[in-house]
Amino acid sequence: MRTVLVIASVLFLSACYNAPDPGTVAGGGGPGALAGAPAQSFEIRRTDGRSDSLARHRGRVVLLNLWATWCPPCQQEMPALERFARENAGKVVVLGVDQGESASAAAQFGREHGVTFPILVDEQQQYGRAYQGIGLPTSVIIARDGHVVRGIDGAMTIEQMREAVAPALRAR
Amino acid sequence: MTARAATLAVALLAIALVLAQDLYPVSALYHTWQYAAALALALAVMIAYANGVRRGDDGVLGRRLLVAVAGAAIVDVAGLASGLLGPDTAAVIGTPGTVTPVPALGAAAFFAAADPAALARESGVVTLRRRGAPEIVLEGGGRRLAGESLLYLDPRPAAFVEVFDDHGAHLTVTQPTNASFLSPVLLFRQRQRVGSFDLPFDTFATPARHRVLRALYFTPQQLREFAHAGVTDTTHPALVLTASDDGGRPLGITLASSGQTVAIGGLRVRVTLGTYPALAIASAPPAWALALGIALFLAGLGWSVLRPRGGARSGVQPQGA
Incomplete structure (x- = not known):
């Protein structure tokens, strides 16, 4: 009798088992x-034909800006970014990274907007992937020690740019 | 067959069923009620035998074999518990070159960057980093235990897409329905039914040309069954691409094989097909329970073949089932 009870108990236990479907995260x-x-x-290559990378600017604060020529918010942000680059020359390195387009398109865009900071041509969108861009423009502030200070989704004003790099500039 | 032999056979079967969770984790069997019921039945058989031994049914040998049966029962309960109480099997799909938090493990998963050649080589690597613990590198068919979770890579279809305009200029690829907006790697997170096919499906856009493309992934087997006039190579997977404009107006449909550039919707699209792994996290029986249970099982079997002290093996004759 006891055996039957044991078997009944374990069968009840297994019947309670509600098997979940494999989930996906x-x-x-x-x-x-x-x-x-x-x-x-x-x-990667820059629009001027030279090779460049984020790692080459280790030891300086970097503002990495991901953009594309077809992106209206990027076009609106570009004058402020250029002004910020000039204002912080020698303190902050501004790197523009064109996402997925050809060098000729990126270079033409740079000329039209009077861009003086380096533009990297990321045809394979490696920086966009690595920095988890969910839209354009995307800006990333990198500290002197090579760590990300902050990632920003969307266009910034020059005041927001100054505020974004301030903690990295204060850090020694 | 005696009760003893039947119990040992059932114990061995239970151990094999539980070990299978570690050795062949991809099976959906461990999440079925039949699997849980089989382990529960095996446990019941072992308990029934132990009760008989307690009453003196199987003599000295039976008492010695109880150690083996107890070991098998530990393994059985561990296997049952990992199915009943362990976390659901989950696949963490990460975009190549990105970091994805995995709260279930208190870890961050680094999905290695993949260019078209890496996708074609099907050589993805995922590295798990946990605070205060050594990192775990998963590649190929390797499996690793982390606590009560079994980790392994689950290769999934993937495609690297490159899009050009009529002049051969590269165009930005975005994935409008996906969090990894800027990745040109399609991971086919969704599925779509087309006739009798249930196909991996993804979509991407080229905002510079106001085009949205949908990609359906066909395996060679599905291509053979598809029997479409345009299908000439049925030995490799391929994508069926459809294009539309921003307003949803259809602009064409075409079949794209890996490495081939096709024209569609005023664009030239090159796809490289391969696989990219998802990180699969399955519940697994705790390693200490398996080790203890198997050690007891082997020790009990070993003890049972030793001659009892005093020489006589009276009372060790098998009892009829």
């Missing part, structure tokens, strides 16, 4: 989730 988080992470770097 999608990754993501956007550039804001990258604060504190080591900044990833890729060696």
Whole structure:
């Protein structure tokens, strides 16, 4: 009798088992989730034909700006970014990274907008992937030690740019 | 067959069923009620035998074999508990070159960057980093235990897309329905039914040309069954691409094989097909329970073949089932 009770108990236990379907968790988080992470770097060509990467500017504060020629908010942000680059020359390195387009398109855009800071041509969109861009423009502030200070989704004003780099400039 | 032999056979089967969770984690079997019921039945058989031994049914040998049965029962309960109480099997799909938090493990998963060649080589690597613990690098068919979770890579279809305009200029690729907006790597997170096919599906856009493209992934087997006039190579997977404008107006449909550049919707599209791994997290029986249970099982079997002190093996004759 006891055996029957034991068998009945374990069968009841197994009947209670509600097997879940295998679940799926999608990754993501956007550039804001990258604060504190080591900044990833890729060696790519600039519009002037030279090779460049984020890693080459280690030891200086960098504002990395991801953009594309077709992106209206990027076009609106570009004059402020150029002004910020001139204002902070020698203190902050501004790197523009065109996402997925050809060098000729990026260079023409740079000329039309009077851009003087370096433009990297990221045809394979490596920086966009690495910095989890969820839209354009995306800006990433990198500290002198090569870690991400902050990731910002969307266009910024020059005041917001100054505010974004201030903690990195204060840090020694 | 005696009760003893039947119990040992059931114990061995239970151990094999539980070990299978670690050795072949991709099976959906462990999440079925039949699997749980089989382990529960095996446990019941072992308990029934132990009760018989307690009453003196199987003599000295039976008492010695109880150690083996107890070991098998520990393994059985551990396997049952990992199915009943362990976390659901989950696949963490990360965009190549990005970091994805995995709260279930208190870890961050680094999905290695992948260019078209890496996708074609099907050589994805995922590195898990946890505070205060050594990092875990998963590649190929490797499996690792982390606490009560079994980690392994689950290769999924992936495509690297490159889009050009009529002049061969590269165009930005975005994924409008996806968090990884700027990745030109399609991971086919969704599925779509087309006739009798249930196909991996993804979509991407080229904002510079106001085009939205949808991609359906066909395996070679599905291509053979598709029997479409345009299908000539049925030995490799391919994508069926459809294009539309911003307003949803259809602009064409075409079949794209890996490495081939096709014209569609005023664009030239080159796709490289391969796989990219998702990080699969399955519940697994705790390693200490398996080790203890198997050690007891082997020790009990070993003890049972030793001659009892005093020489006589009276009372060790098998009892009829």
